[in-house]
Amino acid sequence: MSLSLTPAVRDLLDAWLTHLRSVRGRAAATVTAYGADVSEFLSFQADHLGGSPGPAGLRALQTRDMRAWMAAQRSRDVSARSLARRLSAVKAFFKWWAERDGFDATVVLSMRAPKHIRRLPRPLTEVGAKEMINGVADQDARDWVQARDMAVVTLLYGCGLRISEALGLDARHASLPSVLRITGKGGKEREVPVLPAAQEATARYARLCPHDLPAGTPLFRAIRGGALGPRAVAKVMEKTRMQLGLPATATPHAMRHSFATHLLDAGGDLRAIQELLGHASLSTTQAYTAVDTARLMEVYNAAHPKA
Template identity: 50%
Template sequence: MGDWLRYLTTERRGSAHTIEAYGRDLRQFLAFLAEHLGALPDLAALAQLGPRDFRAYQARRRTGGQGASSAARGLSSLRGFFRYLDRKGLVHNATALATRAPKRPHGVPRPLTQAAALNTIEEAGALADEAWIAARDEAVLTLLYGCGLRIAEALSLRRAAAPLRDMLRIVGKGNKERVVPVLPQVAARIEAYLRLCPHALPKDGPLFIGEKGGPLSPRVVQRNLERLRGALGLPDDATPHALRHSFATHLLGAGGDLRTIQELLGHASLTTTQRYTEVDTARLLAAYEDAHPRARRGE
């Protein structure tokens, strides 16, 4: 297992989060096989696993409360592991290579309204005891909403990226690079944070830091949003990622085309971006039902 994880790290350049998740998936699978087969499997046992064994593993995961997304990623991890063994000439198992995850339920992004997104950013600083932390929290949320970034992308920025110019280069999922435009409001918030920050920030260090000077944890941002939800009466799905959804949905509602939004979000497939058209359609139908006289009368 160690060789495979090192391969993912060095040759596939997987992120630390991805490597950790794949390692966890494989450990869970091997633990299941140790119980299922009565002993920890060797390479020969892995080669002889059949459809019933993989179905039993999937059934065990379902009874353990695993969601469809986690199940899909788990089976993707196993296929990657068996492909690695196959290329190395160690194990060939056609069943493992052909195993597919159950179809994921179709989900629709849940953005905030424009007013709620802006209010969330404005109120983010009210939770902090120190001015520089308030400015930092406002800057992070402005970046998520103003540029449509994932939280990991925002927190991976280096100090050398600031002051932000008109365009910002982002390294996203799978180490894929994209360029996003920077609104003046985003750059101004980050500059305000840097002016107040009491810590020396080396150019090659993180742009956003925690209270004690280390890299800012995503959990801190998530926890702040949880507190804001209660204070502002926001729904439970008002998370940092909801600001990214809001960015895309509001762009689409203002006339942005899907291809451009796809590039800005860094989606590999246009299909993923097309989910936002469903959000906009739902918004239009809600507006119709609220405003149209026949809809109000139920005619």
């Protein structure tokens, strides 16, 4: 499908993406994905309406136009989950635009995404998490690469960091403090306690790393000295889990799930874990930790006792 946007619509899209980056603090990958989703939607509407609509034409979209787009998505075997994500991006764009220019975007904003079964995360067992940490150190003959991979995975599990947060650490953190200030999604800051094991693993990597690590540069480096990417971490974990017979769900993000679940199993408070993970909603933490409804209500009632 050809992308055919009028200059005015293209300017609108660029302004929204700039807003996401500069004001909302969205990650570059998120902005790129949102831009692609909305561009595809606008391109479809251009073909569907028989010409490239300008802002006025897009403001006049009808329910039938939205349904036509959704039907076209499903006919291309786009999953319900992916369509829900794309619709969310389209709604976010129209919501921002309507608030900025003062028009009624109810037609777009009222569209309901198709229902999909939410896949609950599958944390590793404590033994599995430890095997993964030790196992990634066996995938490369170079001592510094072994130390690097072990340090990254230790941070994912020991501190509950997102992979982007771990790989985003500055080299000034080569000697990790006992409490680390992390900037997560949406620019939200949180403080995370750092276990001695994570401090030791990171310090060992920094000692062995053959590349200079001045402050202001990435702490974790690829073989040639550039910033280490998430794909490299996922790849070494994939190789390790196959050797250990761990499930395919043993991904970098699963280490974060495991951190939360094991804390809860040890008697950790759900709300405290929510803060450590940087979740805005307790329900998100519930999904991460596979907490049952009774446990969630217990926490809720403790925080909001009835008179």
